[in-house]
Amino acid sequence: MSSAWASVRADDGLCGRHDRYVSASSDCEDYQPTREVTGMATAGSSAAGAASRCSRA
């Protein structure tokens, strides 16, 4: 009964390392930049990447 494209979801993502839902403004404490990820997201704490960075850390 809910949609992944809903506004209330904002830009939430999944942190694969901690298995948690995270909001777009989150930072992962275990984040370690890699070449692949650095190429994807430039802002350090912006989180569209938070989920993907977490999962790769």
Place this chain on the structure above:
Amino acid sequence: MTEIAERSAPSAAGGSSFWSDVIRKEDWWAIWIGLGLVVVAATLFANGQSLKWIAIAPQKWSQLSQVGAQLRAHWLQYSSLLVLWSVLFGIAAAALGIRVSRFLISFALIYVVALALYFLGLWDQASRYNLEPPLVALALGLLIANTLGVPKWADAGLRVEFYVKTGIVLLGTSLPLTLVAWAGPVAIVQAAIVSLVTFGVIYLTAVRLGLDRRLAAVLGTGGAVCGVSGSIAVAGAVGAKREHVSVAISLVVAWAIVMIYALPLASRALGLSTGVAGAWIGTSEFADAAGLAAAQTYGGYAGNVPGIHGTAEAAVSAFTLMKVIGRDIWIGVWALVLSLVATARWESTGVRNRTGVAEIWRRFPKFVLGFLLASALVTWVAQGHSYADYKQTVVPGLVAPLQALRTWAFTFAFLSIGLTTRFREFFSVGARPFYAFTAGVAVNVVLGFFLSTHVFADFWTRLGQ
């Protein structure tokens, strides 16, 4: 329900902007489609024309031969309406990244079944056999999904929330802005009381039962604010575990489906007026789509079931005011407050949250803006007309065709609820979350009933007149 994990991760391209949201959030597409139809209808009306040719709806019938006659007489209109919906929803599906070919095939099937359900609801014996379209749509969907199964490709067209949001934007045309301004504050007060108490009961019961505070918050918001959407929004805000969200979704959906049948049945047994019942459903249902199914069902009793007073529209209007204005729009505030509490008071999860006030707008259910704009537009168009003139010209020429389109959109949603619900997913939630959530349900239903039928009863009864 199944797309929670599949599609939650944001694009890796960076943060979101207003313009990217406009393209990739279905709330905005519900506004473009719903409001676009309203603007076209208003423009046609201003030029002495109407949208009613394509906004075709079945008429009352008593014998099957009359159904055949209606279909033969209007087949071109029904076909054109299918094309119109397919184009509008298809463009949105493409923008959202849904495979369009699959969406269109799936949607065509949904449209055909929705047409059959629409006709069924207009059978002159339908209420005698409890064949209200929302209930039949739900039951049919549940039966198919849990016995035969739904093929994967058909998922593309089962967009419960998208259809409901489009329908709610269209619903704005039936609620004058003056009525929204008059009833909105009462809805907000009643909903705030129920939301705070329900959240408190669920949260405290869950913590007392030894559950994680984040799970307690996710369950509490699901029961108190806006169901599945509320749970997921707060999960992101507090950093809940993935399994917390699954548990909350299962409980919200299970109870929402129970309430679709239970609340109209109880209201009918108690002889509540449509406005009062709509307000109760608005406080005690957990999801917009489920609540609209219950409210539309109860509205259908008006004039068909002896002892049920009020208009059919009053049930849906009271529900919408209570649920959408009273509860849904506050989700950003809940997310912000709980995020701050989680950061300051709860144990660290390894993920730091930097939520700010902007969170309130980021999580605001934008489709509500479309609902308000649609209401304002029709109020403005109707301004120069007397009440008698409004009934004679504005309603049949402008409002009624948009109401018919709204009924179509809601029927697509009701059918999709059943087709996306799998009973087996309900059995893995565990006893303690079930007890905590159910405690909140019990308090919510009783408190919502008391406020709707005693404290604010006069107000909601007047809405139905």
